[in-house]
Amino acid sequence: MKGTQSMLRMSLFPVRIALSTVMFALTAASPAVAAENAVVKPKGTEVKVTAEMLGAGIVSSGVTLPPIPPVTGNRKQPVPSWGKPLPYPILIADRRNNRLIEVAPDKRIVWEFPSPNLKVYRGNEDVNFSSDGKLLAVSEEDNYDVHIVDYEKRQLVWTHGTPDVRGSGNDHFNYPDDAHLLEDGTFLTADIRNCRVVIIDPKNGRIVTQWGTPGKCVHNPPHTLGHPNGATPLENGDILLTEIQDSWITRITRAGKVVWSTRAPNIRYPSDAFPTVDGKQVIVADFWKPGRVVIFDPATGRISWEYFAKDGERMLDHCSLARELPDTGDILVADDLNDRVIVIDRKTKEIIWQYGEFKKKGYGPGLLNYPDGFDIDVFRDWKAALRK
Numbered sequence: 001m002k003g004t005q006s007m008l009r010m011s012l013f014p015v016r017i018a019l020s021t022v023m024f025a026l027t028a029a030s031p032a033v034a035a036e037n038a039v040v041k042p043k044g045t046e047v048k049v050t051a052e053m054l055g056a057g058i059v060s061s062g063v064t065l066p067p068i069p070p071v072t073g074n075r076k077q078p079v080p081s082w083g084k085p086l087p088y089p090i091l092i093a094d095r096r097n098n099r100l101i102e103v104a105p106d107k108r109i110v111w112e113f114p115s116p117n118l119k120v121y122r123g124n125e126d127v128n129f130s131s132d133g134k135l136l137a138v139s140e141e142d143n144y145d146v147h148i149v150d151y152e153k154r155q156l157v158w159t160h161g162t163p164d165v166r167g168s169g170n171d172h173f174n175y176p177d178d179a180h181l182l183e184d185g186t187f188l189t190a191d192i193r194n195c196r197v198v199i200i201d202p203k204n205g206r207i208v209t210q211w212g213t214p215g216k217c218v219h220n221p222p223h224t225l226g227h228p229n230g231a232t233p234l235e236n237g238d239i240l241l242t243e244i245q246d247s248w249i250t251r252i253t254r255a256g257k258v259v260w261s262t263r264a265p266n267i268r269y270p271s272d273a274f275p276t277v278d279g280k281q282v283i284v285a286d287f288w289k290p291g292r293v294v295i296f297d298p299a300t301g302r303i304s305w306e307y308f309a310k311d312g313e314r315m316l317d318h319c320s321l322a323r324e325l326p327d328t329g330d331i332l333v334a335d336d337l338n339d340r341v342i343v344i345d346r347k348t349k350e351i352i353w354q355y356g357e358f359k360k361k362g363y364g365p366g367l368l369n370y371p372d373g374f375d376i377d378v379f380r381d382w383k384a385a386l387r388k
Contacts, residue, residue: 044167
């Protein structure tokens, strides 16, 4: 989601040459895959790990977690809604706490995944459920790797990329952002500083599709891309690409055909564009201070809804993700540097739900530390489960 100082957020994460390269590949697939991933890979450039990148270390909320209910819903047919202000539990990538945490609408913590190993798993900044709700796709920009986590087992089952090593080959990333498991089991991510979007086959770790060319960072999809920080799968299989450079949003088919391409209106630094629930419009966050959320029609460029506040606790500070909530139509936002995730009422534009305290970092119940991404758990009926 993010990426430069003016264009890419490079100043926050200094890059230095170090002495060695370490390759980590964890998999629950098969011994053959594990053996292949254990082979020494071509070297990239090792980066210096800063205190900021380590964040709070390995931390947990410390709460006793309830049993996980079975999957009974999906994105087309969600489990029963909780209604306003938040219709479903949300899974949050709590970046500087190095953990994933799921929070119910009543703010109870129902699921948590602390880092099992800070070397290989650190700085999780985007998370999305697989289509069956059983796996999680995770990206880690400044750890230069992506992961798959088994939700029910709470286990890290696959890693691609080399932690703390940047590069542009098949086995390296340079600031990978956004993470989705596609219907066919492949893994989609935007590799910001390599100016490419890739689809990887977890079975063999190979890139099966690439849009963009490392070293060529200009908007001309699918051949070149201007620092993409978002790649979102659509219901029909197309992909919605977000480019930081000049705020381009592009819809592209899996075959690489551009359906449409337009600049996000009134946005300086677009982050992770998503379709609205009906699939007709686009919602995008402005990773800026003050931040902004815009919903617009890509066919006309017309803004249909916008949230912006210049100061006070209503002001967004580098919001990295905004999504329209199913059932209510309200807007869920990751307000990164305010250390909170919020729901904004569609009609009144007031904040009606919040997890995390305004500009207060922490990892105990009710606190977050740079929440950078989220997904909506429409798969499990936590409402019924928590009544038992």
